[in-house]
Amino acid sequence: MSQQAKRRLAPLSLRYRASLLYEGRRRAVLDEPVEAMRRAGLQPVIDLHSRYARARAGDDTIVEAGFASSVRIFGALIDTLWTGKREGTRPSAVIGFRFGRNGRFVPKARIQRAREVAEALNAEPALRELVARAELKDIRFEDGPRGRLVQLQPLAGTITALYFPPLPPYTVPIRPGEADAQLELLTRLLTW
Numbered sequence: 044m045s046q047q048a049k050r051r052l053a054p055l056s057l058r059y060r061a062s063l064l065y066e067g068r069r070r071a072v073l074d075e076p077v078e079a080m081r082r083a084g085l086q087p088v089i090d091l092h093s094r095y096a097r098a099r100a101g102d103d104t105i106v107e108a109g110f111a112s113s114v115r116i117f118g119a120l121i122d123t124l125w126t127g128k129r130e131g132t133r134p135s136a137v138i139g140f141r142f143g144r145n146g147r148f149v150p151k152a153r154i155q156r157a158r159e160v161a162e163a164l165n166a167e168p169a170l171r172e173l174v175a176r177a178e179l180k181d182i183r184f185e186d187g188p189r190g191r192l193v194q195l196q197p198l199a200g201t202i203t204a205l206y207f208p209p210l211p212p213y214t215v216p217i218r219p220g221e222a223d224a225q226l227e228l229l230t231r232l233l234t235w
Contacts, residue, residue, distance in 0.1 A: 076108035123200025
């Protein structure tokens, strides 16, 4: 078969069809975060293949909803990941949080700075209420000389693919109230 004939058949290949399937799934998951950005007055720009949606919030802040993949033995998870970046100069600290009882911030690291930040965040009832509405799996909070980075990983917004047995991907969409709370929490943590 000639190279030209192979190029014509490329759109029919399994890999190409799978990429279209995942592109459609990513687009469906990103719809609600994009709408949340628009409701908040931001103007998101969506990647051509729906890998992320990015918006500028002010002069020094970028908000993005994208995806993080993790491969398992029998499949893969493609999780929605909100990322916010803000310029600034502070002492470096990387703090991951999990959630204890009543939506309290519990630091993953046992460093003093992590405990101080967790106590300060727990002292704000509005933040704890946002955490409860946002339905989060994980928060990563990084302060450093290059600025502040906050990442939120919601429970919903996951695309699950099982390789054995081969099953089509299953998508857990994000609800409008969750997306609004996630975006508000992200922007509050960036300016906190």
